Amino acid sequence: MRVYLVRSATAEGAVDSALSAKGRRRFRRIARAFARLGEPVDQIWTSPALRAIQIAELLNAATLAHDMVDVALELRPGGSPEAVLERLAYEGKGGVVLVGHKRQLAEVAARIVGLSAESVYLKKGAIARLDVRGLPLAEESQEQ
Amino acid sequence: MIRLYLVRHGAAEDAAAGAPDALRALSLKARRRFHKTARSFGRKLDVILTSPLVRAVQTAEILAGEVKHGALAVLQELAPDQSPEALLKAVSKRAGKAGSVALVGHEPQLSRLLAALAHLPAATAAKLDIRPGAVVRVDVNALPQAKNAEARWWIKSRGRHKGLPFKSEEPRKPAAKKKAAKAKAETASAKKPAPKKTVAPKKAAARKKLAPRKAVPKPEAAAARPAPKPVAPAPVPPPSAAPQKFMGTPRPPGPPQPRPAAPPPVSAPPPPPRAEEKPPDSGNSS
Numbered sequence: 051m052r053v054y055l056v057r058s059a060t061a062e063g064a065v066d067s068a069l070s071a072k073g074r075r076r077f078r079r080i081a082r083a084f085a086r087l088g089e090p091v092d093q094i095w096t097s098p099a100l101r102a103i104q105i106a107e108l109l110n111a112a113t114l115a116h117d118m119v120d121v122a123l124e125l126r127p128g129g130s131p132e133a134v135l136e137r138l139a140y141e142g143k144g145g146v147v148l149v150g151h152k153r154q155l156a157e158v159a160a161r162i163v164g165l166s167a168e169s170v171y172l173k174k175g176a177i178a179r180l181d182v183r184g185l186p187l188a189e190e191s192q193e194q
Numbered sequence: 195m196i197r198l199y200l201v202r203h204g205a206a207e208d209a210a211a212g213a214p215d216a217l218r219a220l221s222l223k224a225r226r227r228f229h230k231t232a233r234s235f236g237r238k239l240d241v242i243l244t245s246p247l248v249r250a251v252q253t254a255e256i257l258a259g260e261v262k263h264g265a266l267a268v269l270q271e272l273a274p275d276q277s278p279e280a281l282l283k284a285v286s287k288r289a290g291k292a293g294s295v296a297l298v299g300h301e302p303q304l305s306r307l308l309a310a311l312a313h314l315p316a317a318t319a320a321k322l323d324i325r326p327g328a329v330v331r332v333d334v335n336a337l338p339q340a341k342n343a344e345a346r347w348w349i350k351s352r353g354r355h356k357g358l359p360f361k362s363e364e365p366r367k368p369a370a371k372k373k374a375a376k377a378k379a380e381t382a383s384a385k386k387p388a389p390k391k392t393v394a395p396k397k398a399a400a401r402k403k404l405a406p407r408k409a410v411p412k413p414e415a416a417a418a419r420p421a422p423k424p425v426a427p428a429p430v431p432p433p434s435a436a437p438q439k440f441m442g443t444p445r446p447p448g449p450p451q452p453r454p455a456a457p458p459p460v461s462a463p464p465p466p467p468r469a470e471e472k473p474p475d476s477g478n479s480s
Contacts, residue, residue: 067268068251068266068267068268071265071266074266098217098248100246100251100268103248103251103252103255104251104255107251107252107255107256107259108255108259111255111256111259117222117225117226117229119219119225119252120219121217121219121248123210123213123217
């Protein structure tokens, strides 16, 4: 199973703001570059936050094949990384894209890879790929 | 003149336990349907405005993926709990000088907005019905004191119709549950159990009755624009027995829509010879 981590900004304050025009353009470019890599994506799970949904849909439009966006409450800001890992274990198959928030994704990555969360840093606009083989776990990350 | 496109989001999945309604996402079927609609859109959009709810944002993004657009922004006034007057004000403020604007939102707000824009009388306004995933184009002279707004056409995944989107005189049939069950099995969604498989004859009968929704004959459509369609305004529409061609994809079962004129005998006019063990009322559980 391949897990792709995509970071979405957490909303500041009460209002969940949408991606600005610049943000959408930028992420569309990232999505297209990602699609050109040719990584087969089977599922896209996203946090219910507004920007994350937009990012997930942009990724879906770029990687195509068929519609595969799923809103996963486990990925909400402040959600527990264990819940995400559990869902991955039960439902993850092939290439799974997780669109979530920095802190939680760092925790998820750390647990899969066996590092401490502080040493994991997802750059904005980066898509990190983790190859999960159960035991042992392999890790490989690409930043675009 | 401003071209407004009112877009109603498609069917959404049931909320997970304890999750708020705003977070419900579009069902896979609704997404596919709306992709078709978006692909047939064929025009540029200056602005896409959407309600902040997940299902509306998804619909807006699907539209944005297929249509050349200028900006996409969230408009809080498009949320389901906002008044149409506030919506109208916000739209005119945000849309400004734009030529074509898409508004992705919910019912009944979109119908009320349409009624306000076109200055429809209350009787006609009550008959408006924008289907899930449908797009209604309204040409407006100016906002917000829109005069002479003319509803030009509306489309849903199965076809394009002229005039105002009225409630169909046919009761909705939960047709093609078998197909829906297949589609669910394909997507390997283990969340919901596949809907009950209906007996095939019911599907065939349902198809016949569904047909009138597709083809609006020209003279009727022309009358639809200046005056309301001469449709029997009975709240409980009698099913027509005229056999007609069926075209297009089967109707989505979708979550049960709270319709003001929800006809109780939806399951009542099934053909008599049918080995159906289900009680008649459960036929409405789409």
